[in-house]
Amino acid sequence: xxxxAELIDxxxxxxxxxxxxxxxxxxxxxxxxxxxxIMETIYVKTGDLWWKKTTxxxxxxxxxxxxxxxxxxxxxEFEFGTNWSNYxxxxxxxxxxxxxxxxxxxxxxESTFFAVMFFGWEKVSxxxxxxxxxxxxxxSNLSALWILVANGWMQHPVGMTFNPDxxxxxxxxxxxxxxxxxxxxxxxxxxxSGYVLASVFVIGISAWYLIxxxxxxxxxRSIIVAASFGLITSLFMLSSGDKSAFEVAQNQPMxxxxxxxxxxxxxxxxxxxxxxxxxxxxxxxxxxPFIFSLEIPNALSFLGYHSLNAFVPGIHDLVYxxxxxxxxxxxxxxKEGKLAVSALSDYKTYKKEGKDTKAKDALQxxxxxxxxxxxxxxKSPKDAVPNVALTFYSFHTMVxxxxxxLILFIxxxxxxxxxxxxxxRWLLYAALWSIPLAYVAQECGWIVAExxxxxxxxxxxxxxxxxxxxxxxxxxxxxxWLFAVLFTxxxxxxxxxMLTQIKNGPEVH
Amino acid sequence: MHHLNNIYRLYYDGxxxxxxxxxxxxxxxxxxxxxxxxxxxxFFPNVLxxxxxxxxxxxxxxxxxxxQQKE
Numbered sequence: 224x225x226x227x228a229e230l231i232d233x234x235x236x237x238x239x240x241x242x243x244x245x246x247x248x249x250x251x252x253x254x255x256x257x258x259x260x261i262m263e264t265i266y267v268k269t270g271d272l273w274w275k276k277t278t279x280x281x282x283x284x285x286x287x288x289x290x291x292x293x294x295x296x297x298x299x300e301f302e303f304g305t306n307w308s309n310y311x312x313x314x315x316x317x318x319x320x321x322x323x324x325x326x327x328x329x330x331x332x333e334s335t336f337f338a339v340m341f342f343g344w345e346k347v348s349x350x351x352x353x354x355x356x357x358x359x360x361x362x363s364n365l366s367a368l369w370i371l372v373a374n375g376w377m378q379h380p381v382g383m384t385f386n387p388d389x390x391x392x393x394x395x396x397x398x399x400x401x402x403x404x405x406x407x408x409x410x411x412x413x414x415x416s417g418y419v420l421a422s423v424f425v426i427g428i429s430a431w432y433l434i435x436x437x438x439x440x441x442x443x444r445s446i447i448v449a450a451s452f453g454l455i456t457s458l459f460m461l462s463s464g465d466k467s468a469f470e471v472a473q474n475q476p477m478x479x480x481x482x483x484x485x486x487x488x489x490x491x492x493x494x495x496x497x498x499x500x501x502x503x504x505x506x507x508x509x510x511x512p513f514i515f516s517l518e519i520p521n522a523l524s525f526l527g528y529h530s531l532n533a534f535v536p537g538i539h540d541l542v543y544x545x546x547x548x549x550x551x552x553x554x555x556x557x558k559e560g561k562l563a564v565s566a567l568s569d570y571k572t573y574k575k576e577g578k579d580t581k582a583k584d585a586l587q588x589x590x591x592x593x594x595x596x597x598x599x600x601x602k603s604p605k606d607a608v609p610n611v612a613l614t615f616y617s618f619h620t621m622v623x624x625x626x627x628x629l630i631l632f633i634x635x636x637x638x639x640x641x642x643x644x645x646x647x648r649w650l651l652y653a654a655l656w657s658i659p660l661a662y663v664a665q666e667c668g669w670i671v672a673e674x675x676x677x678x679x680x681x682x683x684x685x686x687x688x689x690x691x692x693x694x695x696x697x698x699x700x701x702x703x704w705l706f707a708v709l710f711t712x713x714x715x716x717x718x719x720x721m722l723t724q725i726k727n728g729p730e731v732h
Numbered sequence: 733m734h735h736l737n738n739i740y741r742l743y744y745d746g747x748x749x750x751x752x753x754x755x756x757x758x759x760x761x762x763x764x765x766x767x768x769x770x771x772x773x774x775f776f777p778n779v780l781x782x783x784x785x786x787x788x789x790x791x792x793x794x795x796x797x798x799x800q801q802k803e
Contacts, residue, residue: 283752286752286753286756287752287756290756290757290759290760291756291759293760293763294760294763294764294767297767298767298771301771301772301775301776302776304776304777304778304779304780304781305775305776305777305778305779308778308779308780309794309797311780312780312790312791312794313794338742338743338746339742341746341753342742342743342745342746342747343742343746346738346741346742346745347742387795388791389787389791390791390794390795390798391791564798564799567795567798567799568799571795571799689797689798692779693797694779698775701775702771702775702776705771705775709766709771713763716759720752720755720756724752
C-alpha cells in the first residue's frame, strides 16, 4: 500500500519527537544510578556520614528524573500499534521476547529495589541497602539492553525467518538476535554515553555550588567521583564507538558514507575533523561535497575496516554500484526486491488456489531474492540515500562533544586532585555549561543512528513507507502536537523541580 | 508473616515520610492518567486489532499490503 508522503513524514516526526524527548530522561538514570552506587559504597566502606548525605542528595535528583521520565517510552509502544501497525505485525515475534523480558526486568528489579533504595535507609542493613542500590543500577541498564537488542535487530536483522503465510518474522535463533554484533556495540556505546552524561551532569551541578561558594566539601567529593567515573567511561565510550563504526561499515555502509559526507569512495579514506557541506551538492554531479574541510588522513578506512588502506565506498558507489569493489547498485537490488515481492504475491495466489507445487516453487523463488525485498518498494535508487547533512552534522557534533567531555574530565579531575578546582572559575563555568551540551550529544547520537539508516524501518527489508499504517495524516499531526505540549510540560516540570532541589542543596533534601 | 509486615512497613513509612516524593507521585499519577485514560484510549487504537478479529485476517491484510506493488 502506497502511503502519502505527508502521512509518513508526520508518523516519522511523531516517533522522532517522542524518542528524542524520552531520551532526555533515560541516560541520566543509566549513569547516575552507578555514580550513586559508587558514592554509597564509599559511605559503607568509610562510615563517613558526609558520603551518606552526598549519596542521598544525588538519589533525590535521580528520583525526580526517574519520576518525570517514567512511562515516556510507553508512548512509542502506542505509536507502534497505531502509526506503524504494518511494521509491528511484521516484526512482532522479534520484538515480543526482548520487550517482554525488559518489562519484567524493569518491573521486578527496578521497582522492588528502588523502594528499598529510597525507603530502606533505616529499615534494612547498610549492606542490604548497598546491594539494592547496585541492583537498581544494574537493573536499569539491563532494561536498556533489551530495547537496544530490538533496535540492533532493526539495523541488522539476524536470527529470524520471514514466514510468508503469516507475514511475520519468526525468531529461530535467539542467541543470534541477542549477540547480534550491532546490538552489542549499540548497547555498550549507548550505556557508556549515559555514564558520560551523568558524570557531566554531576560535575556541572557541583561546579555551580563551587561558583556560588556553597556546599564546598559536598561539591568537591561529587566532582572527584563523577570525573573519575566519567574519565574511565569516556575511554570505554571511545572504544565502543569504534566498534559501532566498524559494525556500521560492515552492515550499513550507506550510513557510514552519510556520516562522513563521502560521495565518492576511496582507499585510504580520511575522516573529516571539521567540514562545511555544500548545500548545492547533488548525487552524481562533479561538485566537491565540502566548501571547506579539515581531514585526518586514513582515519575512516581504519575506523570502518581496521585497515589504513581499506576502500570505503561512497554514496555514489553504493547507489550506482562499483564493479571493481563488487558493490551492487541500488537498481540491481531493486530488481531483486521486485522479484521477491512478485514471488511472494505468486506464493499467496497459488496457496489460495491450492496449487501446492507452484506455491513451493514460488516460495523457493522468494527465498532466492528476499535478501533485498525492501528495495522492491523503492521508487528510485536515490531513495536509498538518507539525509546526508543531518547525519553528517549530528555525527560530528556528537564526536566533537564527546572529545570535549574527555578533556573536561581530565582537567576537572586534575584540578580537583590538587585542590585548586575552586580557583578555576573558567573551568567551573565550562563544566556548568557542558550539561546542556551532554544532552545535545545524546540526541545527536540517536539522530545518526536513526536518520542515517533511512529509508529503512528494517534494514534492506522494509522501508518506512511500507511500515506505516494507512491512517489519516491529520490524526498523526494532532497527536504530534499533543505530545509536543505534554512532553514540553513534563520537561519544564522536571527542570523546575530539579532546580528547586539543587538550590535547596544537599542539607535539606 | 513477620516479613510481610516488614515489607508493608517499608512502603507505608516510606510513603508517609516523603517530602518531594509526594509531589513526584502526584505528577506520575497525572501523567499515567493522561497517557492511558486519554491518549491511549482516544488517539491510539491498535489499528490491526480494531480492523480485524483474527490473526489470519491480519496476516492476509499485511500480505496484501506487501504484494500490492507487484509489477
